[in-house]
Amino acid sequence: MSVKQQQAKEVALEAAGAEGPLYSSRTKIYPQSVHGKFRRIKWAILILTLGIYYILPFIRWDRGPNAPAQAVLVDLEHHRFYFFFIEIWPQEVYYLTGLLILAAMALFLMNAVAGRVWCGYLCPQTVWTDLFYAVERLIEGDRRERMQKAQKGWTLETFAQALIKHWAWLMIAWWTGGAWVLYFADAPTLVYNLATFQGPAMAYIWIAILTFMTYFFAGFMREQVCTYMCPWPRIQAALTDEYALNVTYRYDRGEPRGSVKKNAALLASGSPAGDCVDCNQCVVVCPTGVDIREGLQIDCIQCGLCIDACDNVMTKVGKPTGLIAYDTDINVKLREAGKPPLAARILRPRTILYAAIIGVVGGIMAFTLATRMDSGISVMHDRNPLFTRLSDGSIRNAYTIRIANKQTDPRRFEVRVDDYEPTQVEAIGAEKGPNGWPVLTVGPDQTLESRVFVTRPRPAAGKGNDDHDRHDLTFSLGDLVTGETVKAKDHFMMP
């Protein structure tokens, strides 16, 4: 009996009065194990995704002596994000915006092609719940045994098994939290510090939070996260169309359903009979407890396990497989009308649009990443005073500049003003460079703030206050070794 049926029954029983129940208790689900194509795909994805999650922090990446050697690292203390050959500074957080757009579009594209692929195969909630079910099955047995044990209540054996199960769950949950914190610090060092109880308190707190969350969500909340808490099923239902592939029960072929014997008798008597033998296997293997034969529903995460279950049964009773299969709404309607189904149309305007957006956004990101400079300059003109008259009458403007050195070696930069001949350019903390410009040394992977003075000769008498009060100028920051130059525009103010 599915959750829906159970609830309907519960509701119907209480509905004898004028008002129905406002709250319903959860019906515990005991999914049965299943073998088949989609189960194998799910195992493969589970191993791959969890493998990446647990192993990634330990992968090393040589960035030279002044940068961390961890391939993927969110360095909150120093405000840096490292991803293999990419290093992101806080001011480049727009790459995160790009990633979010890519993620959303990838989700929409998946949905347009094959419905809730994310929910069924890739979502962490699905993957960890799947893993927890596997552990549960290993220790307490398959569906039938677990249901019997639940009915029997506590015995020494069930108690011991429950103890082992929860311990195993907690170990997995603990590893989940443990791996999480490794993304925020040098992984081997942190593991050593955590193991010897010298890790930072924050790391222990986060491990505890994530351990609890994993244990609670994968061990207890399970399908309720998808049914009640997650917004994606709601959004997905509004985004999908009749051309998207979904896990579908072919009721034109399956109905009227009945046992093998009953339907054989029906056929013999010349009445119509469907292929569905009403074995309920699609329901018992479902991790969210739905009956796929009721059609698309919000609880269904479309993991494909009912396809495996049904195909196994169909093979056994000697009927063609695919009674439950990935199919489109449009085909359901065509079959109902007795017309031949269409082949799945992956190339549709919306899938092309999603793919194009992914291509454009990804392309822009790749292009800016590939062409971005290793140095940066930002200039801010002094607001008070806008200019300073010196004792010999010449005019000086002061600017606060910030130089960014995104390389892992210290670099020397000369600060030039090329397009507006000033008398003098000076900078606080600078040395005199080979070309007469002030030279500032910026440490590895750091920024340096300095104050730059640009001086112009005393303005000719009678000039000023009209069109001569403001001039454009450009600061150029040149690496003395590589010659890499970045520019920043600003102004020179005159009386």
Add this chain to the structure above:
Amino acid sequence: MSIAPHDPSPIDAHTGTATTGHEWDGIRELNTPLPRWWLYMLYASIVWAFGYMIVYPAVPLVSSYTKGLFGWSARRAVAEELAALTAQRAPMVNALAAASLTEIEKDPKLLSFARAQGKAAFGDNCAPCHGAGGGGAKAFPNLNDDDWLWAGTLEDISATLTHGIRSADPQARVGNMPAFGADGLLKPAEVSAVADYARSLSGLAVDAKADLKTGAKVFEENCAACHGPEGKGIQEIGAPNLTDQIWLYGSDKATVVEGINKGRGGVMPNWGGRLDAGTIKALAVYVHTLGGSGG
């Protein structure tokens, strides 16, 4: 398929789901019950709220409030955070206090720390007179330029900051521009002549009828003692250079005449007792790097 009006059956025929029994113009609401744990979360929140009220300050009383179990207060939390910040900055603050002014300017790390600290202290203490960026105003010197009444080396700036100018500090810098006109030391015509002469020293155009000869004579007899025979000023006594392009009060004749008539004497407070030595060092470095040193 709609439900017939006044159908007593609470089950919706189309979906097979029960209805709540509520009816509006023949429309009935399907009953999709909330999971019970959701209700328990509400209860848990209520329990939490009571716990929170006990642990944290919560209920206002007539002249006080319930303090909570641990006496937490936002004011104390801020004080603790400030203390933590002070402790975090202590190594740099100590290094700053130990280093000499020249050493600070030569060490990039100390220089950048001193400038940051100096900028904050400048905003708190100096900006009301000297302006947010030290741009100055009439009678309040611009600290960005290279013209210094009392000299602009690091040590001089530090001394001015510590003892002030014409302040209560016994070591304050004191100089005196007499009120030549008001005290009857000079006649109005002499004042006018010497004002023209002083303006001409820095190349300002003067009236063709100006009596520069008398002005020069008056200057030599009355002003040269402090401002020097060439009018270049003497920084030890705070006598300004009259030959440069910078005029603290303005360069028009009326202002110059006013200065000679009434005298001048701006006051700068002595910060020695009010700010700690480290802050004064930071301020000296900050002001020095405003550009007064010539870069």
